[in-house]
Amino acid sequence: MSTTETRRPRSRRNTVFGLAVLAGLVLGALLGFIAKQAEVSWLATTLARIGEIFVSLVQFTVIPLVFTAIVVGITSLRRLGGPRTAAQLGGRTLMWFGITSLIAVLIGLAIGGLGNLGAGVSVQPSEDAVADIAGRTEGDWWAFIQSIVPTNVFTAFAEAQVLQVVFIALLVGGAAYVLGERAEPFVNFNRAAFDIIQKVLGWIIWLAPLGVLGLLGNAFATYGNEFFTPLLSLIIAVYLGCALVLFGVYPLLLRFVGKINPLAFYRKSWTALQFAFVSQSSGATLPLSRQAAVNLGVPRGYASFAVPLGTTTKMDGCAALFPSITTIFIANMFGLSLGFGDYLLIVLVAVFGSLATAGTTGWFTMLTLTLAAVNLPAEVIATGVAIVFAINPILDMMRTATNVAGQIAVPILVARGAGILDDEALRSSADVPLLDDDRADDEPVREDKEDKVPANA
Numbered sequence: 001m002s003t004t005e006t007r008r009p010r011s012r013r014n015t016v017f018g019l020a021v022l023a024g025l026v027l028g029a030l031l032g033f034i035a036k037q038a039e040v041s042w043l044a045t046t047l048a049r050i051g052e053i054f055v056s057l058v059q060f061t062v063i064p065l066v067f068t069a070i071v072v073g074i075t076s077l078r079r080l081g082g083p084r085t086a087a088q089l090g091g092r093t094l095m096w097f098g099i100t101s102l103i104a105v106l107i108g109l110a111i112g113g114l115g116n117l118g119a120g121v122s123v124q125p126s127e128d129a130v131a132d133i134a135g136r137t138e139g140d141w142w143a144f145i146q147s148i149v150p151t152n153v154f155t156a157f158a159e160a161q162v163l164q165v166v167f168i169a170l171l172v173g174g175a176a177y178v179l180g181e182r183a184e185p186f187v188n189f190n191r192a193a194f195d196i197i198q199k200v201l202g203w204i205i206w207l208a209p210l211g212v213l214g215l216l217g218n219a220f221a222t223y224g225n226e227f228f229t230p231l232l233s234l235i236i237a238v239y240l241g242c243a244l245v246l247f248g249v250y251p252l253l254l255r256f257v258g259k260i261n262p263l264a265f266y267r268k269s270w271t272a273l274q275f276a277f278v279s280q281s282s283g284a285t286l287p288l289s290r291q292a293a294v295n296l297g298v299p300r301g302y303a304s305f306a307v308p309l310g311t312t313t314k315m316d317g318c319a320a321l322f323p324s325i326t327t328i329f330i331a332n333m334f335g336l337s338l339g340f341g342d343y344l345l346i347v348l349v350a351v352f353g354s355l356a357t358a359g360t361t362g363w364f365t366m367l368t369l370t371l372a373a374v375n376l377p378a379e380v381i382a383t384g385v386a387i388v389f390a391i392n393p394i395l396d397m398m399r400t401a402t403n404v405a406g407q408i409a410v411p412i413l414v415a416r417g418a419g420i421l422d423d424e425a426l427r428s429s430a431d432v433p434l435l436d437d438d439r440a441d442d443e444p445v446r447e448d449k450e451d452k453v454p455a456n457a
Contacts, residue, residue, distance in 0.1 A: 036220065075183070272289045
């Protein structure tokens with residue numbers, strides 16, 4: 001079958017890549033430990049250079065990625081227009097996306113704050129980054145507002161002022177949204193530019209095993225095995241937070257809002273959740289997620305809209321919980337303390353950031369936006385993100401499973417509230433096989449009958 005055949009090779013590549021990154025982590029830690037214990041200066045220098053090159057490669061994609069992602073994402077919100085029922089369902093869907101993202105980010109902040117993650121090691125940035133950090137004003141809203149408004153558009157891009165670039169992108173994206181068809185050439189240009197940047201970033205990511213080897217090797221050569229504990233604490237914190245959302249928040253919402261048995265939800269969606277955990281891709285899991293929603297009583301027409309939308313904008317694991325925990329981790333690692341204003345900004349980015357970058361987000365973009373929101377220098381952002389790369393495959397498994405669970409759960413809540421949930425399909429034990437629904441993938445979604453979706457679609 002075509003769907004299965006196209007998914008399996010990608011899954012194998014993801015598995016090989018994940019193993020390569022883990023191998024880089026282990027080998028880097030071993031070489032770094034040898035360099036420190038045996039005082040092999042050339043090895044430590046080599047590891048440091050490899051890590052620096054990888055950080056530079058990641059860093060130069062940050063500014064164009066963030067700008068084009070936001071512009072394309074804002075203009076993509078026009079897709080929610082259409083028949084009145086679709087618009088109403090779309091509004092309710094986005095509302096529940098925001099509610100669950102808010103809950104997830106608050107859980108992440110609580111875990112990150114109580115665990116004091118990243119405080120075990122103090123990473124020293126370069127002199128330029130130190131100067132930027134020294135000028136960072138905490139809790140001063142006027143200074144923050146002034147810092148995000150650029151005096152020169154080109155300077156904001158040239159000096160990698162990420163927060164200013166975000167501000168510019170929001171203005172430009174909003175203007176393009178209002179202009180509609182007149183701005184279509186500009187939007188197409190940004191869409192093409194984003195695709196190009198994504199392709200380049202994809203090539204850079206394939207170098208992650210080597211980059212991880214250098215970064216972790218340099219970290220162990222500099223700080224010794226004390227660097228292992230903070231990374232392990234980050235893994236535990238992310239898994240704990242995702243577990244609370246996946247097995248705590250969603251079941252409660254499904255029970256008291258969706259009026260369904262959480263056990264039925266897990267039984268009918270377990271194949272999709274397992275595939276998401278292994279493949280580390282919400283996109284690859286999309287056919288399974290959509291059919292799981294249908295088997296849980298969501299009308300096929302609405303499921304064909306809500307689940308794909310959720311695949312790009314509904315990421316409680318990657319876009320809400322993970323960035324909040326990791327921002328605290330990176331800030332502590334660089335000796336920075338976050339104030340109440342910073343935590344509020346993290347919440348705002350988590351709730352609205354994924355919607356503002358619809359169709360383009362991922363853990364990389366959302367973490368970058370969150371770090372930028374708390375006004376960290378570009379080099380600190382790139383270094384922190386690159387360090388997290390070392391354990392990202394481990395984190396991504398649980399994050400993706402959490403994402404997919406939310407992408408299935410929210411359409412159920414909305415369908416129940418709109419009175420279109422098919423309880424007969426929900427109670428049925430004769431589900432449509434998750435891997436045998438080619439029609440949903442091969443046929444485009446038609447809007448001529450979307451307003452009158454039968455309950456047993």
